[in-house]
Amino acid sequence: MPVKWLLYWQPSQGSTLGSSILNEATECIESLNGVKEGEWKATLNYYKPILKDESIQTEIPREIVGISLAEEPSKCYFVIRTKRIIMEAATSFRQILERLGSYQCKLSFNFEGFEYKLGDFRMRLAKVVPTHATTIRGIVLEVEYLPISSMEVAKQVKEEFLEIWKEAMSKKSSSGKFVNVDINFEMFDLGDIYTPQHTAVRYAFFMARLLSAISAGRS
Numbered sequence: 674m675p676v677k678w679l680l681y682w683q684p685s686q687g688s689t690l691g692s693s694i695l696n697e698a699t700e701c702i703e704s705l706n707g708v709k710e711g712e713w714k715a716t717l718n719y720y721k722p723i724l725k726d727e728s729i730q731t732e733i734p735r736e737i738v739g740i741s742l743a744e745e746p747s748k749c750y751f752v753i754r755t756k757r758i759i760m761e762a763a764t765s766f767r768q769i770l771e772r773l774g775s776y777q778c779k780l781s782f783n784f785e786g787f788e789y790k791l792g793d794f795r796m797r798l799a800k801v802v803p804t805h806a807t808t809i810r811g812i813v814l815e816v817e818y819l820p821i822s823s824m825e826v827a828k829q830v831k832e833e834f835l836e837i838w839k840e841a842m843s844k845k846s847s848s849g850k851f852v853n854v855d856i857n858f859e860m861f862d863l864g865d866i867y868t869p870q871h872t873a874v875r876y877a878f879f880m881a882r883l884l885s886a887i888s889a890g891r892s
Contacts, residue, residue: 675795675819676827676867678853679875680838681882682812685848690809695786697845698798698814704841707789713797715784716741716804717880718767720776734758737776738877739767742869750873754881757861759870782883784813793819794834801883811883814838814851822867824858854878 682694718739734753741749741764749767751760770776786799794816801811816834821827835853842851858864861874 674822674867674869675817676821676824676831677818677872677875678816678831679872679879680814680816680851680853681879682814683849683852685850688848690812692800692809694812694847694849695798695800697847698812698842698851699787701838701841701845702789702791702796702798705791705837707791707796710788710790710795713784713786713788713799714743715799715876717782717784717801717876718778719780719880719884720770721779723774723777733775737770738880739770739778740873740876742872745869748869750869752873752877754877759861759863759873761870780884782810782880795819810887811879813879823865824867824871825865854882 682690682698684690716739718741720737720739722733722735734756736753736755738752738754739749740752747764749762749764751762751766752758767778771778781804782801783804784799784801786797789796789798796817797813797815799813799815800809801813802809818827818830818834821830831853838851856874856878858871858874861870863871863874
């Protein structure tokens with residue numbers, strides 16, 4: 674599959690998230706001749722163990738992140754960051770996980786936005802909102818470079834794109850910036866050729882950042 678990068682919006686100190694940032698990012702995509710192709714959605718679920726015996730607390734993972742992507746509607750991915758484990762499963766596994774009584778979904782976030790085509794790039798811009806609320810908790814930009822599956826080969830393309838995007842956003846009044854985080858995929862036994870598992874890991878790390886920001890009162 675094509676290589677992807679996941680950028681998230683980092684507000685400047687004292688600023689807040691809002692729909693105005695989405696509007697400005699959309700204008701930037703359109704200024705680069707991006708063409709809207711349709712809606713895009715994804716879901717992140719945060720699971721915590723149900724501990725009936727506190728003595729086993731250190732023996733089981735303290736958190737699991739579940740990811741569902743619109744481009745793979747029949748699948749979902751579960752990431753245990755502390756154990757460096759990724760699992761692919763059918764979407765029904767989410768219900769099985771909770772019915773077993775071992776883990777419970779504590780938080781769920783929807784990614785709601787649009788998909789754009791820009792030459793050899795596909796871009797997905799979305800707001801991140803809690804499943805049962807409307808407060809914007811984050812803004813993400815997923816960038817896919819269609820001709821290449823090798824992250825190493827696409828490295829220069831990534832750097833050039835990030836510079837172009839940074840320049841486009843700098844012309845707007847938003848107080849903040851989109852941040853790209855490089856991840857050591859070798860920790861998860863993932864190679865250079867990009868796979869859906871790479872995407873799952875990216876979103877698991879984003880979830881950790883999101884929870885940290887919420888806890889700090891920044892989102």
